[in-house]
Amino acid sequence: MPTTINGIGTQYYGRKNPRVYGGICESCQRHVTLTDYETGYYIVVLFIPVIPLGKKQIIGECSACRRHRVMPLKEWERIREENLESGLAGLAENMDDPSKALELLQSMTVFNQLDEAMELAAATAKQHAKDFDTLIDIGSWYERQGQTELSNRCFDQAIALDPAHPTSKRIQGVDALQSGNPNEAAKCFEPLRKSADFYDPSLFYMLANAYQAKEMHEEALEEFKDLLTRIPEFGNDKEFRKAVKKSEKATGSPTSILPKKGLFG
Known part of the structure; x- marks a missing residue:
């Protein structure tokens, strides 16, 4: 430096x-x-x-x-040209393979070719409008670029194709949380709770906090307890412990679900 x-x-x-x-x-x-x-x-x-x-x-x-x-900079430009040329060649060899388009989209993003990337994303979403995974990938890419409207459009198309898919349930659950409806989010997240492949503790932490924000402390404590059972390390996190204690105080719980910590628990 x-x-x-x-x-x-x-x-x-x-x-x-x-x-x-x-x-x-x-x-x-x-x-x-x-x-x-x-x-x-x-x-x-x-x-x-x-x-x-x-x-x-x-x-x-x-x-x-x-x-x-x-x-x-010259070395960076050489690497950029090689990657983009390779990506274009790979896509040209098999225009029907969405993975080639997604690889090129990632290269265009890394090398700041965002105008071209936006065109490729739109064309790929249109060409593979019946492909659930591709729509999710393109929607996620739009989301990272701050293109919320385009992202939601792709996600909505994917959900319409397979509303029961765990990824659809995740999207619907997060939308419910953002709308202030934790009960609806809980219904969407329930299949994910039972899936080793799709379980994500951050979703259920968000759900617990959403319950707490609605003064639904018993529901919040159930979620906090489940998180502790699955991932005991949560019990050492300062913010997690603070949130649990808030709901325990609100419900008048005589005992804490938190593990003892230090001299004072």
Whole structure:
């Protein structure tokens, strides 16, 4: 990384073609905003750029710790062209294979070809309008791009094809939570609770918190108890313990479902 002492050293200047996305930082391991962008690398004197050292591609700059990966811009452009050409060739060989379109869509996203990616996503969703998995994948991609209307359209099409599919139930349950209807969400999530492949504790934690927000503390405690039974590590989480204690206090529970912790439990 660039280093300056008393204003003399090396520094990046400029920022072109940024791509901003969420993810886990490779360095600090936090869920943060990451940014890729092109920049210039300079020798600086009194923080003034005086000698260019070349153009760089910054990859995954963390919004928290600022760490990132870097490579020469020409190398990045070579890798980009190779990946996109390979993806286009793979799709051209089998236009009916949605996996080839999805691979190319991912490459276009990584290399910030978002206009082209939007066109490909729309064409793929139209071509495979009867393919549940492809519609879910395209809807998820739209969701990551902040395209809520297009995402919902794909999800709605998929649900219409297979309303009983666990993924359909998940989407419907999350929608119910966002609408403030935890009872309806619980009905949707119930098949997922019984499935080893589709069980996701975060959904039921959300459900418990939604019950609590509605002052439905008995229902919340049932969900908290189930989470503790399945994943005992929840009992060590500060926020989880705080939420459980809130519902236990509201219901006047004489005993706690929480495991003892430290001297005072």
